[in-house]
Structures are given as C-alpha cells and as structure tokens.
Amino acid sequence: xxxxxxxxxxxxxQMISELALSVLIFCLVNWTLKRAGMGISSFWAAIGIWAFxxxxxxxxxxxxxxxxxRAIYGTVSACGLFMWVSGSQGAWExxxxxxxxxxxxxxxxxxxxxxxxxILIPLGLGGFAFKSFLPSFEEPIELRTVHPAPPAxxxxxxxxxxxxxxxxxxxxxxxxxYDQAFSNERIVExxxxxxxxxxxxxxxxxxxxxxxxxxKYVREGGEIFYQNCHFCHGDNLNxxxxxxxxxxxxxxxxxxxxTIAQLQETFVFWRVSKGGIGLPxxxxxWASVMPPWEQHLTVDEIWKVxxxxxxxxxxxxxxxD
Amino acid sequence: xxxxxxxxxRKKFLAVAGLFAMGAMLVLPIFAALPAALAGGGGGSAGGxxxxxLAAQKAAAAAAAASGEGVEGEKVEVGRDVYYKTEGPVVxxxxxxxxxTSEFYPxxxxxxxxxxxxxxxxxxxxxxxxxxxPIFCMCxxxxxxxxxxxxxxxxxxxxxxxxxxISLTAYSLTAILGGILIFTFLTLYPSFxxxxxxxFRPVMHIYALMFVAESGVLYIYYYGWDKMREGxxxxxxxSMCVVLNVIGTVLMFLANSWIAFMMSPAGVDEQGRYxxxxxxVLHTALxxxxxxxxxxxxxxxxGGVVAAYAAYRFLSAKTDEERAHYDWMGYIAMSLGVxxxxxxxxxxxxxxxxxxxxxxxxxxxxxxxxxxxxxxIQATMIGILFLTTNYYLWQALxxxxxxxxxxxxxxxxxxxxxxxxxxxxxxxxxxxTPAELKAMGGQQHPVLGNYxxxxxxxxxxxxxxxxxxxxxxxYQRGNKMPAVSWSSFGNIFLITFFVVAHVNNIWVxxxxxxxxxxxxxxxxxxxxxxxxxxxxxxxxxxxMMLKGAKEIGPIQYGKIAPRSQYALIMLAxxxxxxxxxMGYIRSSVRLFWHVNEIMRDNSPWAYTHTIGFAANVISFNxxxxxxxxxxxxxxGTLGMKKAPVAVKEPVQxxxxxxxxxxx
Numbered sequence: 001x002x003x004x005x006x007x008x009x010x011x012x013x014q015m016i017s018e019l020a021l022s023v024l025i026f027c028l029v030n031w032t033l034k035r036a037g038m039g040i041s042s043f044w045a046a047i048g049i050w051a052f053x054x055x056x057x058x059x060x061x062x063x064x065x066x067x068x069x070r071a072i073y074g075t076v077s078a079c080g081l082f083m084w085v086s087g088s089q090g091a092w093e094x095x096x097x098x099x100x101x102x103x104x105x106x107x108x109x110x111x112x113x114x115x116x117x118x119i120l121i122p123l124g125l126g127g128f129a130f131k132s133f134l135p136s137f138e139e140p141i142e143l144r145t146v147h148p149a150p151p152a153x154x155x156x157x158x159x160x161x162x163x164x165x166x167x168x169x170x171x172x173x174x175x176x177x178y179d180q181a182f183s184n185e186r187i188v189e190x191x192x193x194x195x196x197x198x199x200x201x202x203x204x205x206x207x208x209x210x211x212x213x214x215x216k217y218v219r220e221g222g223e224i225f226y227q228n229c230h231f232c233h234g235d236n237l238n239x240x241x242x243x244x245x246x247x248x249x250x251x252x253x254x255x256x257x258x259t260i261a262q263l264q265e266t267f268v269f270w271r272v273s274k275g276g277i278g279l280p281x282x283x284x285x286w287a288s289v290m291p292p293w294e295q296h297l298t299v300d301e302i303w304k305v306x307x308x309x310x311x312x313x314x315x316x317x318x319x320x321d
Numbered sequence: 322x323x324x325x326x327x328x329x330x331r332k333k334f335l336a337v338a339g340l341f342a343m344g345a346m347l348v349l350p351i352f353a354a355l356p357a358a359l360a361g362g363g364g365g366s367a368g369g370x371x372x373x374x375l376a377a378q379k380a381a382a383a384a385a386a387a388s389g390e391g392v393e394g395e396k397v398e399v400g401r402d403v404y405y406k407t408e409g410p411v412v413x414x415x416x417x418x419x420x421x422t423s424e425f426y427p428x429x430x431x432x433x434x435x436x437x438x439x440x441x442x443x444x445x446x447x448x449x450x451x452x453x454x455p456i457f458c459m460c461x462x463x464x465x466x467x468x469x470x471x472x473x474x475x476x477x478x479x480x481x482x483x484x485x486x487i488s489l490t491a492y493s494l495t496a497i498l499g500g501i502l503i504f505t506f507l508t509l510y511p512s513f514x515x516x517x518x519x520x521f522r523p524v525m526h527i528y529a530l531m532f533v534a535e536s537g538v539l540y541i542y543y544y545g546w547d548k549m550r551e552g553x554x555x556x557x558x559x560s561m562c563v564v565l566n567v568i569g570t571v572l573m574f575l576a577n578s579w580i581a582f583m584m585s586p587a588g589v590d591e592q593g594r595y596x597x598x599x600x601x602v603l604h605t606a607l608x609x610x611x612x613x614x615x616x617x618x619x620x621x622x623x624g625g626v627v628a629a630y631a632a633y634r635f636l637s638a639k640t641d642e643e644r645a646h647y648d649w650m651g652y653i654a655m656s657l658g659v660x661x662x663x664x665x666x667x668x669x670x671x672x673x674x675x676x677x678x679x680x681x682x683x684x685x686x687x688x689x690x691x692x693x694x695x696x697x698i699q700a701t702m703i704g705i706l707f708l709t710t711n712y713y714l715w716q717a718l719x720x721x722x723x724x725x726x727x728x729x730x731x732x733x734x735x736x737x738x739x740x741x742x743x744x745x746x747x748x749x750x751x752x753x754t755p756a757e758l759k760a761m762g763g764q765q766h767p768v769l770g771n772y773x774x775x776x777x778x779x780x781x782x783x784x785x786x787x788x789x790x791x792x793x794x795x796y797q798r799g800n801k802m803p804a805v806s807w808s809s810f811g812n813i814f815l816i817t818f819f820v821v822a823h824v825n826n827i828w829v830x831x832x833x834x835x836x837x838x839x840x841x842x843x844x845x846x847x848x849x850x851x852x853x854x855x856x857x858x859x860x861x862x863x864x865m866m867l868k869g870a871k872e873i874g875p876i877q878y879g880k881i882a883p884r885s886q887y888a889l890i891m892l893a894x895x896x897x898x899x900x901x902x903m904g905y906i907r908s909s910v911r912l913f914w915h916v917n918e919i920m921r922d923n924s925p926w927a928y929t930h931t932i933g934f935a936a937n938v939i940s941f942n943x944x945x946x947x948x949x950x951x952x953x954x955x956x957g958t959l960g961m962k963k964a965p966v967a968v969k970e971p972v973q974x975x976x977x978x979x980x981x982x983x984x
Contacts, residue, residue: 012771013831016740023736061768063761066753069769073743076704080739083708087715087731089882139755143932146750146764147689149682164681239763249758257834258749258765258773262689264681282691282912316836 006062019056023049042091043098046081053077068141144249147263148283156273156294156302163266168303168317170217171265180319183214183307188314206311214307221308224301228293237312247289254313261315268306268317400590403919405601413519413595416920417512425512426924433509434926435938438908440498440505442901442942443949446622447495448576449615449900450950452569453623454488455539457481457657459562466555478550480650483957484627485543490953492539496532510924513915520588520595520602521579528575535568573619574612581608584911585679586919593919606679610672617665618903622896624658629893630954632886635879645879651889652717652878658896659710663789663856666703666782667849676910680917687910689749694932695906697748700778702899704742707785709892711738714792716885721800722874737788737823745781749773771834779845780830783852787822790855794863801870811866815859822851897946901939909935 006014026049033039040048054074057065065073085095105111153162173179186204188196202208206219226235232251234240239253252259260268276288293302310317398411419425426433458481465477506514518525542561549558586593588601595602631651638644677684688696715731718724747769758764771777794815803811829848833841911917913927921927930938 006768008767011768012777015768016744020736020740027732063766064757065766065769066751066757066761068752069747069766072701072746076739076742076746079708080735080742083712083715083738084732084735086884087712087735088725088728089719090725091728091731092882092884141752141754143694143752144750144764145690145693147685149686149690152680152682245759248755250763253763253765256763256765256767256770258770262774267685282686 015061018060019053022052022056026052041098042085042095046085046095050074050077050081142285142287144285144287145283146258147267148280150267150270151280154270154273156269157299159299161266161269163264163270166266166269168265168269168307170214170221170300170303170307172213172217174213176213179214183311184316186215186218187311187316217304218308218311221301221304221306222312224297224305225308225312228296229305232290237309249287251290254309254315257315260309260313260317263318265306265310265317268309269302272302272306400592400594400596402588402596402598402601403591404585404587404606407596407598407601409596409598411590411594412597413589413593414516416516416589416593416916419512419921419923421923421925427509427511432926433924437502437505437509438905438938439942439945440502442904443946444495444498444502445904446897446900446942446946447491447498448573449619449622450626451488451492451495452573453619454484454491454627455542455562455565455569456620457623457627457654458484458488459559459566460657461653462559462562466559476646476649480653482546483650485539485546487627487630487953487957489539489543490956491950492536494949494953496536510915513920513922516593516916516920517579517582520582523599524575524578524603528572531568531572531575535565535572538565538568570616573615574608575603577611577615578603578605578608580907581605581611583914583916584683584907586916589919591919593916607672607675610668610675614665614668614672617661617668618900620661621658621665622900624654624656624661625889625893625896626950627654628658628889630654632889632893633951633954635886636883641879645877648720648878648881651886655710655713655889655892658892659789662706662710663786666786670845670849683910683917686912687906691912691929692906692909693750694748694752695902695935697746698932698936699899699902699906700746700782702895702902703782704745704785705895706892706899707789708738708742709888709895711789711792713885713888713892714796716882716888717796718799720878720881721876723801724799727795727799734788734792737784741781741784741788743781744772744777745785747772747777776833776841776844777830779833779848780826783826783848784823786852787819787826787855790852790859791819794859797860797863797867800873800876801867802873803866804869804871805866808866811862815862818859819855822855825851894943894947897943898939901942902935905935905939 026045030040030045054070054077057070057073084091086092101107102110102113102117105114150163152164153160155161167178169178171178171180171183173182186197196204198204200208202210202212203215205211206215206222208215211219225233225237230237230241231243232239232241232247233254234244234251237254238256239251241251244250254260271290273292273294275290275292276286277292279286279288297305399408400411401408417425429436461477461484462481465474465481468474468477538561542558542565545558545561549555582588582602582605585606587605588598588603589595628651631647631654635644635647635651638647673684673688676687686692711734715728718727749765749770751764751766751769751773753761765773772781805811826848829844833844836844909929911922912929913922914920915922
C-alpha cells in the first residue's frame with residue numbers, strides 16, 4: 001500500500017489509530033445496517049474483524065512483521081473477539097446460532113454447509129499435519145539475546161572501567177566538567193528530522209571551527225565514525241551501511257528506539273571495545289562480527305565515537321540519577 | 322449485653338489471659354535474640370561463627386600465644402561489608418569453594434536442581450496459600466461481625482470458617498513440603514545449605530519458633546470457632562486471626578531474607594565471611610521490595626485458588642442453594658484476589674527498579690537479555706489475568722437486573738484491553754527466522770520496535786488496569802440507579818475523569834520517546850498516579866453516588882453463566898503458572914552463583930535452562946499443585962457437617978466485599 005504511507009516517527013500510533021478507525025467504521029456501518037434490518041450477525045462480524053486484523057498486519061505494515069509476532073497478535077485478537085461475542089448471554093446466543101443452525105441442518109442450505117464442513121475440516125487438519133511433517137530447508141529460528149547483560153567491569157587498554165559508575169570523559173561543558181544536561185541541550189532534535197538546533201552557533205554545530213568542549217569532541221567522534229564504522233552501520237547510523245547486507249544479522253540500527261537509546265553509555269563503550277568476540281556466554285549465539293575496536297582505537301577515541309552516535313541519533317544515554 | 326454468670330466470666334478471663342500468653346510467647350524469641358543482635362552478633366545466638374570456626378580461632382590464638390606473639394594474636398580481623406561498605410569483625414567462615422564432586426554436590430542419576438526446584442515450588446505454593454487464606458478469613462469474619470444484617474453476618478461467618486477449614490489441611494501439607502525441601506537441600510546441596518545456615522542460624526531458629534507459634538494460634542482459632550461465637554469472645558477470636566496473620570507475615574519476611582541474601586548479599590565480606598551484624602544480613606537491597614511483592618502476590622494467588630475451589634463446587638452443585646453460595650464465595654474470593662492484583666504490577670516495578678539499582682547487569686539479564694522472553698510470557702499471563710477478571714465481571718452483570726445496561730458497551734472495553742495487551746506483550750527481542758530478520762532489515766521492527774520498550778509497555782498495562790477499574794465500577798452499579806441529587810454531575814465527572822486519565826496515559830507513553838531515559842523513568846509516576854486516582858477517586862465517588870441508590874432488582878447469586886466459573890478456574894491457573902514462572906526467573910537471574918558474587922555454583926547444572934524446558938517444569942509444578950490441592954479440597958468436603966447457610970432475603974451488593982476502594 002503506497003498511497004497511504006507510514007509516517008516516520010508516528011508509525012506506532014498510526015498503526016493503532018488505523019486499526020481503531022477501521023473497526024469503528026465497521027461497527028458504525030453494521031449498526032446502521034442493523035437499524036435498517038440488514039445487520040451482519042455477530043458470528044460473521046467477529047470473523048470479518050479478525051480476518052481484517054490479520055490481513056492488515058500481514059500486508060499493511062512494512063517491513064513485514066515476523067510470523068511469531070503476527071501469531072501473538074492474531075491469538076490476542078481472537079481472545080478479545082471471543083470476550084466480545086460471549087460478554088453477555090444474549091450476545092453469546094446470537095454468536096452460537098449460525099453454528100448450531102449448521103450442526104442441526106435446519107435447512108437444505110445449512111445441511112449442504114454441514115457436509116462441506118465435515119469434508120473440509122478433516123482435510124484441512126490432515127493437510128496441516130502433512131505439511132508439518134515435510135522437511136524444511138529454512139534456517140532455524142534463533143532466539144537471540146540482543147542486549148546481553150554486561151560485566152560489572154571491563155578492562156580496556158589496561159584500565160578497568162566500572163560500568164555502573166563510569167562516565168564519558170568527553171561529555172563536558174565549556175569549563176571541561178562532566179555535564180550531562182549541557183550535552184543534552186546540544187543534541188540534535190530527532191523528531192524534527194534530525195536537525196541541529198542552530199547551524200551557525202559553534203555551541204551547537206560540531207563542524208564549526210570554533211566549536212569547543214562537548215561539541216568539538218562530537219566532531220572528533222564523527223570523524224572516527226566515518227573512518228571506521230559507517231561502512232557497516234551506515235552514514236545515517238541506521239544499520240544500512242555499504243557492507244551491511246553481507247552480514248546476518250545486519251548491523252545494529254542506532255536510530256531505533258530499541259538499541260543505544262535503551263542503554264547506558266558505558267554499555268555501548270563495552271560493546272564497541274570488545275566487539276562480537278567479547279560477547280559473554282549469555283550473548284548466544286554470538287551472532288556479531290563486529291571487531292573488538294580496542295585493538296584499533298584508543299580509549300578516548302571509543303568514548304568520542306560513542307558520544308557521536310548519541311548526538312547524531314538524538315537519543316540520550318540511559319542514566320540512573 | 323446481659324450480665325455474665327461466674328462460669329462464663331471465668332471462661333472469658335481465661336480466654337483473654339490465654340491470648341496474652343500467646344502474644345508474649347510470640348515475641349519471646351525476638352526479645353531473646355535482641356541482646357546478641359544488638360551487640361553485633363557473636364556466640365551461637367546471633368549468627369556467630371560455627372563451632373568449628375570458633376575452635377579454629379581459639380587454636381590459632383593459642384598457637385600465636387605459644388609462638389610468643391602474646392596479646393598481638395588476639396587482634397580481631399576486620400572485614401568490609403560488600404553492600405553496606407561498613408567494617409565489622411570477621412566472625413564467620415568464608416563461603417565454601419565448591420567443585421563438581423559428590424562431596425559438594427551428592428546426586429542421584431538425575432538433575433538435582435530440578436528436584437530442588439519442584440520441592441521448593443510446591444512448598445511455596447502451599448506456603449502462599451496458607452498465608453493468604455487467614456488474611457481473607459480475617460476480612461470476611463470482620464465483615465460478618467460488623468454486618469447489621471443477621472443473615473448476612475451468619476453467611477460471612479460460615480464463609481470465613483470454610484476458608485480456614487480449607488487452609489488447615491493445606492497447612493499440614495506446607496509443613497511436610499517444608500521438611501522435604503530441607504532434606505533436599507541437606508542431601509543434594511550440603512555445602513551451600515551449610516553456609517547459608519551458618520549465616521542465618523538465629524533467624525532460622527526464630528523462624529522455627531514462629532512456625533510453632535503459628536500452628537498453636539491456628540489450631541486454637543479453628544477449633545475455638547464455635548466456643549468463641551458471641552460477644553467479646555468473638556472479638557478475641559478475630560484478634561487471634563490478626564495475631565495469626567502477623568506471625569504468618571513475619572515468617573514470610575524471614576524466609577524472604579534468605580532468597581534476598583542469595584540475590585543481593587550484605588553483611589558479609591568479599592569472601593562471604595559473616596561480619597556479625599545480623600540486621601545487615603536480613604536487610605539486603607532487595608529484601609523489602611521482595612516482601613511487598615510477595616505479600617501482594619500471595620494474596621492474589623490465595624484469592625485465585627479459593628475462587629477456583631468455589632467455581633469447582635458451583636459447577637458440581639446439585640441444588641440452587643449450593644450454586645448461590647458458591648457463586649457468592651467465588652465472587653468474594655475473586656474480588657479479594659483482584660484487589661491485590663491491581664497494585665501488584667506497581668510493586669513489581671519497584672522490585673525491578675531496585676534490581677537495576679543494585680546491579681545493572683542483573684536488571685538487563687532479566688528484562689533485556691537472557692531472561693527477557695520469560696518476561697514476555699509473564700506479560701502475557703498478566704494480560705490473561707486482567708482480561709479474565711474483566712470477563713468474569715461482565716458475566717456477573719448478567720445475574721442482576723439492570724446489568725444489561727452496561728453490557729452493550731463491552732466491545733469498547735474489549736478494544737482498549739486488546740490494544741493495551743498487544744502493546745504490553747510485544748517482544749523487544751523478536752523470535753524470527755534469519756530470512757524474516759533480513760526482510761525486516763534489522764533486529765528491531767521500525768513500527769513494533771517502539772512497543773517493545775518500557776515507555777509503551779507502561780502505557781499498555783495502565784490502560785488495562787484502568788479499564789478493569791471501570792468494569793468494577795460497572796459491577797458496583799449493576800443493579801442500582803444513583804438517587805443522589807448530583808448524580809448527573811457525578812456521571813459526567815466520572816466519565817471525564819477516566820477519559821482524561823486515559824489521554825494522559827497515552828500522551829505520556831508517546832512523550833517518553835522524546836526525552837532522556839532518566840526523565841522517562843520518572844514519567845511512570847504520572848501514569849501510575851492517573852491509574853491510582855481512577856482506583857481510589859473513581860470508586861469512592863461511585864460509592865458516594867450509590868448511597869441510598871434505587872435498586873432495580875436483586876442480585877441473583879447462582880444465576881450466572883458457567884463460562885464465568887471457567888473464567889475463575891482460568892484465573893487461578895494463570896496465577897499459579899505465573900507464580901511458578903516468576904519464581905524461576907527470580908532464581909535464574911543469579912546465573913552461576915549460589916550467592917550472587919560470593920559463592921559460585923560449580924555443579925554441572927549451573928546453566929540456564931531453555932525456555933521450553935523451564936516451561937515444562939513450571940507446567941508440571943502447576944499440575945502437581947492442582948492435583949494435590951484437589952485432594953485437599955476433597956478432604957475438606959469429607960468433614961462437611963452442614964449445608965451452606967441459605968439466605969432467604971435478597972442479597973445486596975456489600976460494600977465491604979468490594980475490591981480496593983470499596984471497603
């Protein structure tokens with residue numbers, strides 16, 4: 001469906017709103033039809049709504065939703081519809097009527113449906129069983145731990161960092177003191193199309209030659225990123241780099257709310273330093289080919305590149321204060 | 322009250338004296354332990370070192386004296402508390418360094434951990450049940466005593482008696498299972514249990530004494546029911562139930578301190594040596610959040626089990642009277658259970674917050690890493706609990722005239738519940754094939770990925786809870802029409818209040834994506850505040866509006882669809898399964914530690930089970946519990962002398978029986 005786009009930044013609410021609006025329109029139409037004596041019975045209404053939800057989730061949402069999530073959504077929707085059709089005794093009787101009509105074969109038409117159902121249902125179940133026994137050539141499902149728990153401390157270039165308490169030494173104000181609020185003010189506004197707040201102000205534009213403190217270090221982090229990281233993580237930090245599709249899974253998308261936005265800066269520092277090879281046992285199946293960057297970058301360079309990633313995506317690292 | 326004769330007066334005096342004696346006996350062990358505890362331990366009464374350590378210390382001192390070190394040898398070694406960072410004298414042995422041998426881990430040809438898991442879980446199920454039921458009993462007995470309606474008072478009294486009768490058989494089973502658990506620990510994990518008991522020695526003794534006291538109070542309470550039926554004796558009888566519950570709660574807190582110590586040890590140094598301060602060992606980082614979470618969880622679980630019992634009796638009832646009684650019993654038990662279910666997610670949130678504050682990696686392992694998928698299953702179970710509760714209440718509207726007014730709006734509630742649940746259970750780590758992963762273009766889905774994080778999930782669960790509260794308000798109104806002069810204003814106010822609370826909830830859930838994470842965490846406060854306001858203000862205003870309300874028709878207990886009773890059984894099963902799951906998660910988060918960062922688990926089973934295996938063991942535990950509790954229920958029916966009290970008068974909706982806010 002290309003004529004109605006999912007608007008970036010508003011997609012989650014858009015999906016819920018579209019579903020709500022569709023169901024509401026359906027209910028309104030049915031209510032109007034019922035007043036005119038032509039309403040759809042709750043049996044067919046429930047089946048129709050469920051089929052709509054499944055179709056919507058399968059074909060409307062792009063990129064495609066994995067089957068496991070669609071199965072969860074389909075089951076919950078079916079439970080919800082069951083609650084609706086059996087919420088009161090009257091509604092339950094109305095819902096059951098077409099089923100009993102077919103089972104009782106109250107007319108020739110119903111008898112024909114009963115015969116068809118008695119043939120199709122065993123055939124369907126048999127087909128399902130047959131299919132489940134067929135050999136599958138698909139790669140098996142992997143339940144991957146995306147954010148394995150970090151160790152309490154990590155040693156990089158001979159220095160030990162306590163992950164719970166360490167701070168990025170370059171997240172500083174003009175006086176050179178650690179200042180989270182100062183750096184937060186200078187972060188790009190993601191919701192406004194990832195724009196800098198004031199391109200002409202060296203306090204906000206890292207590429208201004210007069211930039212100093214936090215902003216200057218962001219530029220240095222950016223230089224490191226574009227020399228080393230963007231080939232995989234992409235020039236927009238969205239995991240779509242030149243080499244990204246050579247890997248399975250593809251590299252992390254930092255613009256997603258579920259990656260660096262969820263993590264402490266020290267967690268990212270640890271992951272960048274140790275790479276895929278340094279993943280703990282919990283990180284099974286260790287599906288990451290990221291090099292241990294401590295072998296190529298200094299501690300300062302790693303901190304700077306981490307800070308750049310947060311600046312560019314507009315996310316704030318998680319803190320515990 | 323008439324004048325008492327001498328015999329009655331003497332009996333009452335003896336009863337009161339007996340109660341005081343019981344109270345004194347209860348606090349005696351605490352007083353006995355206080356001096357040593359205040360003195361910072363030492364000796365055998367306050368967690369001092371085991372005899373072998375004392376002997377070793379004496380021998381070392383003697384050796385030092387013999388070698389000429391003299392007074393210098395008496396210097397006490399000082400250790401640093403791993404959590405409180407205070408210094409204290411080392412009075413305990415270090416945590417044993419175990420190896421995968423039969424000396425440390427004697428075993429059958431089976432996984433010892435699973436045997437311990439089953440023993441522990443069964444003991445916990447029964448323990449929770451026997452702790453929760455007396456609390457219900459207390460509430461119901463009190464409701465009966467203050468009820469002005471004689472028939473209702475009698476009915477409540479009978480219900481409370483039914484509750485405690487079920488609990489009595491379960492109490493014996495709890496003690497038996499506790500014994501099995503200790504034997505399992507001693508025979509399969511002797512080193513670990515030896516270490517734990519060397520730290521908690523005085524606490525374990527107090528625990529045992531409290532258990533004796535609880536048994537005494539419980540038996541007097543139960544067997545004295547008929548003798549203490551009237552006047553002041555009834556109040557003494559109720560007071561005994563209060564004492565019973567206080568002891569039960571303290572017992573649970575003490576047992577919680579052991580598991581809290583295993584997760585977040587304190588009061589020991591880095592080698593695990595006890596530093597003489599028993600309060601530090603008890604009062605660890607996670608003790609209080611666990612206490613609160615467990616007491617609420619036990620209550621919800623107990624309510625669920627009693628409701629399932631009532632549902633089973635309803636479905637197998639032969640007469641209308643029986644059906645009416647068990648329908649009513651199921652409703653009361655369900656209401657009490659759900660009253661504690663509603664604050665449970667908030668207590669869970671506090672616990673998780675404290676876990677993150679204690680160890681970030683522990684929090685990530687739980688909610689973002691290795692165990693994250695189990696939390697999705699937990700979210701699904703929570704959703705099932707709330708949806709089932711709503712469903713039961715909608716069915717219950719059918720047994721009162723006037724309830725049908727609300728049933729036509731069910732579809733809108735269903736929509737909010739389903740959307741809330743879909744958001745709440747969307748996984749952050751999605752299960753998918755590599756082909757799906759490639760098609761999706763990354764680990765996170767650009768649309769659904771946003772539902773997978775906390776900001777949206779808080780919105781989802783709060784929407785579900787608020788809808789459940791609205792269903793309760795419907796139920797309270799079921800057969801009543803407000804008669805107060807300001808009823809129109811009240812209705813508009815209530816609707817506006819709920820709409821504003823929902824809008825606030827959704828707005829905050831969306832806004833959370835545009836602000837720093839530390840600020841976002843604080844956003845849960847306005848969300849929770851909105852939900853709690855709906856709970857307290859909404860139900861209070863509703864009750865005020867229902868004062869002197871016009872009754873449309875009676876509540877016809879027993880005239881409810883059987884679907885509602887299956888819903889109650891499902892509710893109880895979901896509680897049981899979720900409890901098993903959460904216990905497994907809480908225990909698994911220690912990974913390869915017996916005591917986190919202090920005593921390593923070197924047994925061959927120091928790995929995390931697959932989700933499928935864990936789910937199978939949890940299901941086995943649930944099945945085993947339900948089969949055994951059915952046996953307990955059956956035993957309860959054997960001793961049944963009389964039929965439930967039939968109430969001729971129409972039964973009113975009783976405010977004190979309503980869930981939180983209603984009483």
